[in-house]
Amino acid sequence: DGGITQSPKYLFRKEGQNVTLSCEQNLNHDAMYWYRQDPGQGLRLIYYSQIVNDFQKGDIAEGYSVSREKKESFPLTVTSAQKNPTAFYLCASSWGSNQPQHFGDGTRLSIL
Amino acid sequence: QQQVKQSPQSLIVQKGGISIINCAYENTAFDYFPWYQQFPGKGPALLIAIRPDVSEKKEGRFTISFNKSAKQFSLHIMDSQPGDSATYFCAARSNNQGGKLIFGQGTELSVKP
Numbered sequence: 001d002g003g004i005t006q007s008p009k010y011l012f013r014k015e016g017q018n019v020t021l022s023c024e025q026n027l028n029h030d031a032m033y034w035y036r037q038d039p040g041q042g043l044r045l046i047y048y049s050q051i052v053n054d055f056q057k058g059d060i061a062e063g064y065s066v067s068r069e070k071k072e073s074f075p076l077t078v079t080s081a082q083k084n085p086t087a088f089y090l091c092a093s094s095w096g097s098n099q100p101q102h103f104g105d106g107t108r109l110s111i112l
Numbered sequence: 113q114q115q116v117k118q119s120p121q122s123l124i125v126q127k128g129g130i131s132i133i134n135c136a137y138e139n140t141a142f143d144y145f146p147w148y149q150q151f152p153g154k155g156p157a158l159l160i161a162i163r164p165d166v167s168e169k170k171e172g173r174f175t176i177s178f179n180k181s182a183k184q185f186s187l188h189i190m191d192s193q194p195g196d197s198a199t200y201f202c203a204a205r206s207n208n209q210g211g212k213l214i215f216g217q218g219t220e221l222s223v224k225p
Contacts, residue, residue, distance in 0.1 A: 004155075031211055040121070042201060042215035043156070050210055058212065090155050097211030100146065103155030 003027065004104035006091050011109045013078070013085065021076045021107045023091035031097055032074035036060060037088040037106070046089075049074055050097055078109065086111050114139060116204050118216025125223050131189040133219045135202035138183065142204040146213070147176065147187050150199045159200075160187075192223045 004025045013019045023032065031050050035043040045058030049068040063082025068074055074093075078085045088108050092101040117136045125131045135145075144163055148156035162169045162176040162185065169176045175188040189196055202216040 006155075033211070033213075035215075040217060042118075042217045043213070044215070045212055048210055048212065056210060092155075094211060098144070098205075098207050099211075100158050100161065101211070101213060102158065103148075105153070105155045 004091060004093055004102060006089075006104035006107050008107060009105070011107055012112050013109060014112050016080045018077055018079050019085075019109065021078065021089055021091075021109070023074045023076065023104060025072055025074075025091075025093045025104075027093060027102070028071070029093035029095055029102075030071070031094045031099075031101075032068065033092040033094075033101060034058075034064075034066065034074070034076045035090045035092065037090055043090060046076065085109055114214055116202060116214050116216045118202050118219060120219060121217065122220045123222070125192045125221065127192065127194060127223055127225050129192050129223075131192045131196070131221055131223070132186060133200055133202070133221070134184065134186045135204075135216050136182075136184045137204050137214075139204070139206060139214075140183070141206040141208065142214075143207050144205045145176070145178065145185050146203050146205075147174075148201045148203065148215075150201065150218075156201060189221075192221075194223045194225050197221055197223050 033048040034046040047066040049055035092103045094101045146161035150156040173190045178185045203213040
């Protein structure tokens with residue numbers, strides 16, 4: 001089945017640690033996105049990539065980093081510099097920047 | 113100017129009734145307006161979308177009404193069913209910002225049997 005796979009579904013991090021969230025898609029989409037969802041605030045864009053080996057900051061990139069070494073993969077690292085990392089993280093992809101975005105089922109990150 | 117304002121925050125509708133969710137925007141460069149449906153613990157799923165050159169789009173029980181002059185658009189769910197209970201997000205995108213979607217705050221819909 002084609003789709004977007006995010007893993008793990010739940011992730012716990014100790015304060016001061018970096019943690020990496022996985023996002024893999026087998027839809028052959030060029031563009032990939034990371035959003036953060038907090039209660040009552042909708043979704044906010046962290047980073048996006050329109051093509052392999054290129055990515056741009058979104059609205060709330062501070063404390064996060066990404067890489068796009070392969071078309072199908074767009075991992076997100078939540079660094080210790082992110083002061084409030086507890087949230088639901090959603091990855092999305094699309095054929096191009098002007099095409100509909102399709103979402104994975106998210107990773108819920110909590111701080112121990 | 114990049115905001116999309118969504119209302120109401122929560123909505124309770126009886127089975128068979130009409131659910132209406134409203135969104136407003138300021139940026140006239142927005143050219144694509146999707147609605148997403150999200151169930152607990154899942155990612156949002158694209159429900160229906162509209163571009164500003166049409167005033168209405170209907171897919172089954174779901175209709176988007178679009179008012180370009182007022183910079184408002186709304187989602188109507190006809191014959192609402194308990195299975196429609198979910199959180200709904202409107203969003204907007206301009207074609208010169210790399211596909212970036214600006215989301216509304218979400219509406220939690222509960223359809224009572």
